[in-house]
Amino acid sequence: MNFQPLLHLRRHATTLKLKPVHTLRTLVRSVASKPQLTQITDNVQRGNYSTLNEKDVAYFEQLLGKSQVLTDDLEGYNTCFLKRIYGNSKLVLKPGSTAEVSAILRHCNERKLAVCPQGGNTGLVGGSVPICDEIVLSMQRLNKVISVDEVTGIAVVEAGCILENFDQRAREVGLTVPIDLGAKASCHIGGNVSTNAGGVRVVRYGNLHGSVLGVEAVLANGQVLDLMSDFKKDNTGYHMKHLFIGSEGTLGVVTKLAMLCPHTSKAVNVAFLGLNSFEDVLKTFVSAKRNLGEILSSCELIDERALNTALDQFKFLNSPISGYPFYMLIETLGSNSMHDEEKMNEFIQEGMSKGEIQDGTITAEPGKVQELWKIREMVPLGLIEKSFCFKYDISLPLRDFYNIVNVMRERCGPLATVVCGYGHLGDSNLHLNISCEKFNDKIYKCVEPFVYEYTAKLKGSISAEHGIGFLKKDYLKYSKNAVAISWMRDMKNMFDPNGILNPYKMLN
Known part of the structure; x- marks a missing residue:
């Protein structure tokens, strides 16, 4: 599928030339x-x-x-x-x-x-x-893909396996790992599970609680807890595996896991669109869900400042369109290329006829698909390449998804060099970024805890997919009430009475 003249999308003769990307x-x-x-x-x-x-x-x-x-x-x-x-x-x-x-x-x-x-x-x-x-x-040496079953779609893998290596092995038998991150060349699947990482395809495959069928974890006393399973439906007692998904190594060390991997899609289409307002972004998202339905796999938002920062830092990147306050990257995965292309064409044609989509490019060519995704993946790196950056990973109601970016621009004023937002619009996960020349206490106090207080007032989550760790441990109260936190402490004390596992994180 080439760029579509029937949609009056801008043609671009220049192909993005990517230099080797460092880890x-x-x-x-x-x-x-x-x-x-x-x-x-x-x-x-x-x-x-x-x-x-x-x-x-x-x-x-x-x-x-x-x-x-x-x-x-x-x-x-x-x-x-x-x-x-x-x-x-x-x-x-x-x-x-x-x-x-x-x-x-x-x-x-x-x-x-x-x-x-x-x-x-x-x-x-x-x-x-x-x-x-x-x-x-x-966990670097626990890096084996133990098995991948083409029939059941179940893969068994050690926790230290790099996500990209896991996905490559799965693709050898026509499967794909249901999580995709910008850090896939470096991150470990065990770390992904331990933080309940999200990524760009949660809108299609859901969170890891649904994809991880079982885990093997070692408790603080050395006891091995075998919670592995080969079935999606296993309704026998407490689902203890869920305790380790997102526990960030505070309850036990995940050493192995079983994951349900969907089959790879025969047809992949990506659209990179320019829009004039966040209101148009929301309308386009609703239209994508309505018109693309079962083939919609990703819906990403990038604002102009985030995109321009990445383009300024990495000269090997070229955006196919420019000059718009907001950009959306929308991906479909399906089994019938003609059917999927027709649905994508109708979706974009409708958006352009209503004036919601201003410009864009669409492609099904594997190389160009990767080039468009590379733009999105390099945005977070562009923001930390030559400056200090406060990064916030929050979930917010869709109608208020972008407001906090404008609020923080006004609040930080000249203290910040860039205030921008990008993220997974499809699952309400905003990545708020506030850059400055270097860390200083004045801007820190301006930003925290205000970001978390603002998020709490909207009943959002202070951590959508990155976890709590050390940096957010004092702010857990903004997303969990005192009773819930007390029960979390009780579970921690039961699993790890001496508190040796990842101390000073999450709860203490």
Whole structure:
């Protein structure tokens, strides 16, 4: 499917030429200098944990082998993705099996040594890095795709498998992993599950609570909890697997999971549209749901400032259209290309005839589809490439989805260099970004806790898909009432009575 003249969409002869894209971690490490220890800057009181000693190190070396016990050059493990959190861990352990994870946690629990589970370390709330001197439990070696069943659509995979590698293996038998993130080349599927990551296709496949059929998790005392399942319908007692989806390593360490993977679609269409107002964005979204129906897979919003920042930072990107306050990226996945193209054409033609869609481009060519998605994926990186950025991942009612961006522009004024919004319109998940030349207390107090108070007044969620981690732990009260938080603490104490699993996060 080429660009459609019958819709009067603008033709573009220039093909986007993409340079090799660095991994997310590489790009972020170039942004800022090494921060001070978070324990000091945030006045964190170290928990009543034991101190690592030579006997502990010797035990781990005997268990894992010396090459998998790291004591030097640990900066990458101590630094969060956004370089806002910096821990002081002296030891990184890299187990290669569930049995080794079990032995590590059993020893740490008996010795009362705090542990920080870590996957690809691409999180945005400081949930995967130590705050004080916790032992880092790296899942990098638990990276196997154990099985992918073409008939049932069920895949079994270890927690440390990189999401993109998992998806490539699934595609070999005609399946696809139902979660897609900009960090897919670096993030681990276990980390995705542990944070209940969302991504760009929640509108099609739903959250991970529906896709994950079972998990294997190691508890703080080393006990292995086998909650694996090969069935979507398993109505036997409590669904304990759900406790670990989104628990951010505070209840146990996920080591393996079973996931239901849909079949890959034969027909993929992507439209990149320009619109004059957020009112037109909402009308276009309603039209997309009505006219595209079962084939609608993604509905993304990017405002002009977010797009222009990415284009300024990454010269290899070229937007096919420009000059509009809002842009939408809409994707369809189906099985009949002619049918899907016809539905997409009718949807866009209707929007243009009503004056809701001003301009755009549509394509079904795989290369061009990837180029359009690359624009969306590079937006968050463009905002942190050369400046400090406050990033907020919130769910808001659709009618109020974008208002907070305008409110924060007025509130921050000249303190901010860029205030913009983009995100998953299809599931009400806005990524609010406030950039400044460098972190300073004045703009910090201007932004927090106001963003969370504003979100709470609208009965939104302070975390749509990134979790709570360290950065949001003091704001959980804006989305959960005191009774719910009390029950969460009780569950934490039951699963981890010594509090060794990912301390200083979420609840404490």
